[in-house]
Amino acid sequence: MSCVRAVLLVQSLARGRAGIRRASHLGTPFPQVPPLALRSLHCSSAPHTSEKSEKSLVPRPPESGKRLAKVPAPWEDLFHPAPGGTRDKASFVRAVQSFEQHNVHKRGHVDFIYLALRKMREYGVERDLAAYNLLLDIFPKEVFRPRNFIQQIFLHYPRQQECGVAVLDQMESNGVMPNKETKFLLLQIFGRGSHPMLKLERMRLWFTRFQHINPFPVPRDLPHGAVELATLGLQHMEPDLSARVTVYQRPLPDDVTDPGDLIQPHIVGIQSPDQQDALARHSPARPLFVEGPFSLWLRNKCVYYHILRADLLPPKEKDLEEIPEEWNLHYPMKLDLDYARSGWDDYEFDIDEVEEGPVFAMCVAGAHDQETLAKWIQGLQETNPALASIPVVFQLAGSTGELLTASGPEDPRQSQREGREEDDHLQRQQQGQS
């Protein structure tokens, strides 16, 4: 047994040395971004910036009353941007490297890592695997590895291990899959049975299984334009792939915005051929309703849509359509037998199905007033001539009882606020440990 242990120890030591060498190699101050980082630079999303156009789409979360008094973190000054410098990946890397240069003994590296985790979103590197690996690389190697079974049983260097888990946590919430380098770093730092390693193994297992669990995936980077976002939302809701999106009205471009009454909200609608047919067959005696707005969340954005619907036909008016005899000249469409499927071949569950009335079209508009929606109905009339003779009733919900879009200036700070919440979370974690 001891023999085996010795062999293992030798192996791990050798690996550790290699790691140290590699780490020192990585740690040399680079004038630029390391090549690995370059590769994924263009995939990382730009920092979340709110545009004017999407202001109305982002709702206001409940206002939180409490504000934590801000205490400057120990290494805050490293992240102060140089005058004229931008916050991007290169500057993030530079900040991390300067920490390593200033601090050869890596004193306070746990605090620094927590801080850097909080800053990642500002630098737009929160989905960048290389940045996380860089952070993990700050940990001193081989120091926190348990060397005997007692250390192995009890949490060895708990604060450091928790910090490592926090890094992985943030990767997890941003959907960043750890790679071999991450694993190698964690092995060097904490050893095989440590908590960060367990976390890593779990991530590698479950990420692959949950990656495509959503049957209706939403793209990771949502489009910024209101029309494009509306199109995406409508296509997301519409089950029929032959449905066509029509832009009935485009918003005025930003640069020619005149103050005053020239506001022109966008109107984007969707309708499938089946819906068109159903609308053409709809009896003019029965009114149509425009209802809404209903909310649809696409990741962190919300769009409001309206539907054009009718009431369900009463049962006696249905089934008037018979299959015309010529429908199929080649073979009979039904058998003239008076017995149907027997019970043991009937796999239908006994479900109470509540039938709803037909929906003929959907739209997303920039404004939810009747005037705008009437324009949509006018646009629909071009492709649905029957609509001209059917009365349309507008049943628009008031501003009460629904999530209202923010029209004020809070929106640009949305991302910061989210960031701050995360900060709070991390800080609380930190405080809980220390």
Place this chain on the structure above:
Amino acid sequence: MSGCRLFLRTAAGARTCQALMDPRASRRPLRTCPPRRAFAKELFLGKIEKKGVFPFPEVSQDELNEINQFVGPVERFFAEEVDSGKIDREGKIPDDTLAKLKSLGLFGMQVPEKYGGLGLSNTMSTRLGEIVSLDGSIAVTLAAHQALGLKGIVLFGTEAQKAKYLPRLASGEHVAAFCFLEPARNDAASIRTRATLSEDETHYVLNGSKVWITNGGIAEIFTVLAKTKVVDSDGSEKDRITAFIVERDFGGVTNGKPGDKLGLRGSNICEVHFEDTRVPVVNVLGEIGGGFKVAVDVLNSGRFSLGSVVAGMLRRLIELTAEYACERKQFTRKLSEFGLIQEKFALMAQKAYAIESMSYLTAGMLDHPECPDCSIETAMVKVFSSEGAWQCVSEALQILGGLGYIKDHPHERMLRDARALLFLEGTNEILRMFIALTGLQHAGSILTPRIKELKESRVAIAMETMARRLWDTVGRTVDLGLTDDPGVVHPSLGDSVTKLEENVFYFGRTVETLLLRFGKTIVEEQLVMKRVANVLINLYGMTAVLSRASRSIRIGLRDHDHEVLLASTFCMEAYFQNLFILAQLDKYDPGNLDELVKKVSQRILEKRTYICAHPLDRTT
């Protein structure tokens, strides 16, 4: 050529006289025996109707001589003067070829002599069709002309209509076309062409367009299906289909450009538009509002002409390919010495033999004066022969290898032509549904009392059924009376006959179970019905080859031992296929993958894409 035509006419005349003296014709009204039942429908009940099937229908020596007299000139004409390659290249049948076809009387094969046609029986026109089928384009043109275009007038026309149109159609002066398909629309009504009665009630005004009209560009006479307003028996006004005979001279008839097709390039298939065409009231075909029946009858009978002509093409194909295989050397041996090549020839011969047998058996049934409804049989012939043709041509091309892929060889043209047979005149999928549903309807209505009793779960009936099932499985020898009677099937085919009987018997049982399980909702179970149709086609093929081979042995035709060989191989293969299909029709059969198949395709159609990720994709 006109001399030849005159000769054909005299021959036809002679045949009529002889037909008048035919004892069969005089026996007909007596009908001492029960009426003949349709063979295929009886199969659904697990019975074999021997009348009309055993023995194989024969023609008399006089008739045979007469057919051969017809066949000679036509065969010579096709061998010497028809240049199929040229027709295919130019996408048009040359006018002189058409003129000669007309002078040979081929445009009026099935028009009664009274109206200037040849008045050939189904058997005889099948024989001529074999030769015509050497060129696919001509075969399709002729089929569309006489099996569809003018068939309506022959079947439903009044005396005046027949006298007016048939002579000119029979001589080929006018070409006919049948118009029923319309451009696809989203709404349910498939026929939108409308005929409205004019105010003076002397004519109808026809408006609408039709697609996929064979001969649409060259036809003078069209049989058109259109919607008309008809006052129902209860006084309400309804839209019903009516068939009309429309001449191009009525005005307002235009046609589109013939499409550039993959195969059958010489045939003229295009759109036809009718705009305010004035059709006199006397040109209504059949009853007003009775167009549905006209259409169904014409389509049912028209199917046979296309299905039965394949045999001639296969004979020619085997000759062409065998010549190549025996001359070409590969690896110092002749191609014909390789087992895999020999297998292909066996397959071709087997298919050709079965197709021939089925075609002539069906033709004989149709020609019999007491002919019951044979629409299932004709549909089966069409399905089997079109699929057989496609398979054989493809195998033949495989034997030729790259050479067959080149335009110099007729194989590639035959391949392209044969492909069209799979969907012309009702796609094979539709015909399978037709075969299964028509048979199931027949069996279902006969079995109704029994199934109802079973459903009410009468103990006695249930016990009897269970005992019967047990008896079936434990071991019963099926005897449907084909082997006992020495007059039915020759004893040297005894083994195959037992197999046929066994298949038929268990097919009947399976149909009963299916009806019990699904009832009228079996319409929705297309995969089940496809299997039912496949079994039935196999059974019909087995019957046809057995009946034909028995006759050949008995009358001592040349090479009848080869026929026996072909018949037994075919039966053996069909038997095992049937066993497999019947097993799949069992509810809990592990070989039945229908549910999985449906699931796969549902997912794909929902997303409208091949869903799987690329094999090189990664999750990280």
